[in-house]
Amino acid sequence: MPHKNNPDSLGHAETQDVKRIEPPRLYKVLLHNDDYTPMDFVVDILIDIFQKDEASAMQIMFNVHKLGKGLCGVYPREIAETKVAKVHEFASQQEFPLQASMEEE
Numbered sequence: 176m177p178h179k180n181n182p183d184s185l186g187h188a189e190t191q192d193v194k195r196i197e198p199p200r201l202y203k204v205l206l207h208n209d210d211y212t213p214m215d216f217v218v219d220i221l222i223d224i225f226q227k228d229e230a231s232a233m234q235i236m237f238n239v240h241k242l243g244k245g246l247c248g249v250y251p252r253e254i255a256e257t258k259v260a261k262v263h264e265f266a267s268q269q270e271f272p273l274q275a276s277m278e279e280e
Contacts, residue, residue, distance in 0.1 A: 202255035202277040204247045206239045212271040
């Protein structure tokens with residue numbers, strides 16, 4: 176026998192507030208041109224850190240070289256921060272001044 180104080184037992188569903196979950200903000204990760212970092216090192220960074228195939232890495236590297244910057248990818252904030260940090264770490268280990276940045280999309 177249903178208990179009269181329990182709405183579920185009477186066939187009524189409780190209403191719950193539906194909270195809308197916003198997707199995470201996305202950030203572009205960019206590489207910036209300099210006069211010292213070799214092009215093949217930039218390609219290696221794009222393949223190793225950003226998982227680009229060689230053709231895509233070459234195209235991005237040429238954008239960096241010709242346009243002053245190149246888009247490596249678009250990621251949630253924490254992933255973008257990690258990729259920027261890895262670029263700086265690997266470039267520093269090789270004593271190259273390669274810079275990466277992120278900007279909100």
